[in-house]
Amino acid sequence: MILQDSVTASNVRRTADGYLVAEARVARTGIQDYLGTEIDPDNEHGLRDKPIVRVYRPESSVFHKDAMQSYAYRPMTNGHPGGEGVNSQNWKDLAIGQTGGEVVRDGDFVKVPLVLMDARAIEDYEAGKRELSMGYGAEVVFQDGETPEGERFDCYLGPMKMNHLSLEHRARGGEKLRIGDNDPKPPKGGHHMADSLRTVIVDGLSVQTTDQGAQAIDKLTKQLADAGVNIKTLTDAHAVALAAKDGELAKKDAEIDGLKAKQLSDADIDKRVQARAELIGKAKAIHDGDYSGKGDAEIRKAVVIARLGDAAIAGKTEAYIDARFDLLVEDAGQDPVRSHFRAQDANPNKPGDNGQSAYESRLNDAWKGGAK
Structure with missing residues (x-):
């Protein structure tokens, strides 16, 4: 795990080449306070949400042989690079100087020389x-x-391996741990936590926290803002869907009302049956055809064609055909011959013989001598 810690420097001077050289305490034993998000970002050990995690660094970690070797010739950076730190792929872009090779133990600390070589970094300093x-x-x-001194801790470190040393405006150890400061080591068991706090505004309230805490707050604030946008998007989409569904329901209601309006009462049905019977009666009076399954307009058209032929209505409107049908009906009602045959059709048991029966009767009675 890549961690960050604050250190102090002393014996600052400038060289003839313009470089800035000093000595720095880069590591110490004891307990350091970290945020849970730093130590357990994935919450594998249930510490991510803990405000402060106490991390113990025993002498076996700080002064291990491999650890002591790693403090030498480490690159310096102007701000922490993040990720996996400094390596051969990004060194040229990140390095502003380096630590020296004279690594020594200084009580509970490890001290190394350092040199700032980049002009911009020196200007920042x-x-x-x-x-x-x-x-x-x-x-x-x-x-x-x-710890042997009786201090409780949540976890401890194995041998440390230094990656880089960063120049910062605000480091974990506070403003007293800085280049050119001969302040003694931080209080035993921790660093100047209060000195490294930042003030951030959360929902209108001022909150003091570390740099890492501020980053976590910024991240959570952004997540909350994004969640608000997502909720609004979903709410708007839901409202649109409801409006569309309401429109569909209103359309269905209108269709139902239309169907209800088209429903016929018993009286209406009787009227339509009577009208249908009258139409078929008129049609048969003109032309005795089969009109089953035909609509009213089709019946009128069939009658007109039967009496007058197709040419009579070719290219004519339905209103014209209806008028011709009505004229045929009127003519059929005034024709005595057609009326006579309609009477016969109506009473087949009493056919008219135009005097034929009387004539036959006289012939049959002539032998009786009544005729002269």
């Missing part, structure tokens, strides 16, 4: 950017316990 923060890797053993 002269403008007040003087705090130092160490970036290092170490195995974190998630096991709580107690």
Whole structure:
């Protein structure tokens, strides 16, 4: 795991080439306070949401032989690079100087020389950017316990391996841990936590937290804002869907009302049956055809064609055909011959013989001598 820590520097001077050289304490034993998000970002050990995680660095971690070798010739950066730190792929872009090779133990600390070589970084230093923060890797053993001095801790570190040393405006250790400051080591068991706090505004309230805490707050604030946008998007989409569904329901209601309006009462049905019977009666009076399955307009058209032929209505409108049908009906009602045959059709048991029966009767009675 890549961690960051604050260190102090002393014996600052400028060289003839314009470089800035100093000595820095880059590591110490004891307990350091970290955020849960730094130590357990994936919450594998249930520490991510813990405000402060106490990390113990025993002498076996800080002064391990491999650890002591790793403090030498480490690159310096102007701000922590993030990710996996500095390596051969990004060194040229990130390095502003380096630590030296004279690594020594200084009580509970490890001290190394350093040199700032980049002009811009030196300008930043002269403008007040003087705090130092160490970036290092170490195995974190998630096991709580107690130091020889009786201090409780949540986990402890294996041998440390330094990656880089960063020039910062605000480092974890606070403004007293800076280049050119001979302030003694931080209080035993921790660093100047209060000195490294930042003030951020959360929902209108001022909150003091570390740089890492501020980053976490910014991330959560953005997530909440994004969640608000997503909720609004979903709400708007839901409202549109409801409006569309309401429109469909209103259309269905209108269709139902239309169907209800088209429903016929018993009286209406009787009227339509009577009208249908009258139409078929008129049609048969003109032309005795089969009109089953035909609509009213089709019946009128069939009658007109039967009496007058197709040419009579070719290209004519339905209103014209209806008028011709009505004229045929009127003519059929005034024709005595057609009326006579209609009477016969109506009473087949009493056919008219135009005097034929009387004539036959006289012939049959002539032998009786009544005729002269």
